[in-house]
Amino acid sequence: MATSPVAIGTMQMATIPKPGADFQIVEREIPKPGSREVRIQVKACGICHSDVLTKDGAWPGIQYPRVPGHEVAGIVDELGAGVSEWKPGQRVGVGWHGGHDGTCLSCRRGDFRNCENLKIPGISYDGGYQQYMVAPAEALVAVPDTLSDVEAAPLLCAGITTFNSLRHSGALPGDLVAVQGIGGLGHLGIQFASKFGYRVAAVGRGSETGDLAKKLGANIYIDSTASNAAKALQKLGGARVILATAPSSKAMSELIDGLGPNGKLLVVGADFSPIEETPLQLITGSRTIQGWATGSPADEEDTLRFAELSGVRPMIETYPLEKAAEAYTRMLSGKAQFRVVLTM
Numbered sequence: 001m002a003t004s005p006v007a008i009g010t011m012q013m014a015t016i017p018k019p020g021a022d023f024q025i026v027e028r029e030i031p032k033p034g035s036r037e038v039r040i041q042v043k044a045c046g047i048c049h050s051d052v053l054t055k056d057g058a059w060p061g062i063q064y065p066r067v068p069g070h071e072v073a074g075i076v077d078e079l080g081a082g083v084s085e086w087k088p089g090q091r092v093g094v095g096w097h098g099g100h101d102g103t104c105l106s107c108r109r110g111d112f113r114n115c116e117n118l119k120i121p122g123i124s125y126d127g128g129y130q131q132y133m134v135a136p137a138e139a140l141v142a143v144p145d146t147l148s149d150v151e152a153a154p155l156l157c158a159g160i161t162t163f164n165s166l167r168h169s170g171a172l173p174g175d176l177v178a179v180q181g182i183g184g185l186g187h188l189g190i191q192f193a194s195k196f197g198y199r200v201a202a203v204g205r206g207s208e209t210g211d212l213a214k215k216l217g218a219n220i221y222i223d224s225t226a227s228n229a230a231k232a233l234q235k236l237g238g239a240r241v242i243l244a245t246a247p248s249s250k251a252m253s254e255l256i257d258g259l260g261p262n263g264k265l266l267v268v269g270a271d272f273s274p275i276e277e278t279p280l281q282l283i284t285g286s287r288t289i290q291g292w293a294t295g296s297p298a299d300e301e302d303t304l305r306f307a308e309l310s311g312v313r314p315m316i317e318t319y320p321l322e323k324a325a326e327a328y329t330r331m332l333s334g335k336a337q338f339r340v341v342l343t344m
Ligand SMILES: [Zn+2]
Pocket: 048, 049, 050, 051, 070, 096, 157, 158
């Protein structure tokens, strides 16, 4: 793979000038990577619902203007001082885990995901809605050749979130696992759950997504607008895990009674309102509610390799970088099938 000869010059970026403002397409100088940093020529960047945090200023401490984007796939373009583990021309990605300090107590325990100084692309520094991006070397992941840039990008947040949460959920092959929500996260969750050997029940709204859910690997489809989904899950024996992907705390609360003995509601979709349950709902059957946030760069590589092995792929709609505002609106509408990806 050839490296870009363009080392100095300008590039386009889609930036948010201040919280709540519209995207601006601006021209900027291509940044130089600092010590232990890598400059990436971005090829594709997925639009995640969490980009709302940058767009609307919902994450504390963001400095504006800021370029969102934490589902990045591209090519190593230039290495900063002290980087020997990556090579110019190598295909790489960056996900939600945008860097760690390596020195805090969590890092010293090897728990990089919970680093006290975790960096997030598009929040802590400019992310992937631009032609070139600089990221800390430890945040990069290698992208297998069989995955295209637009396929790899969404796997680095939506993909890893479902893959990594499910593989640590305690569910075993043959267990009933429900996936609530058939969207950006859910359509990948169904595929991973199926490839893990679970008995997969997809829980969606309306009858029209049933066929698609089954094509993605669901064994059972439950239309929560036509029946009580929790009761339907109980009829199937109760779910060992419910992977809650649609950002609706109300929908999640309504599903808790669908958990079987030792069942777990695994929350990955982020709503700002509380999930409601009574202590008795948890005590009966020793149920738990657990949140899950993505994973380390090594987990991201595991996700990509598993996708390569198993054939799990995101369904995407692509937009050019100049149409970032339109693409973002499409993501917010909830009508995209299923992940919106910017191409550079
Ligand atoms: Zn994300």
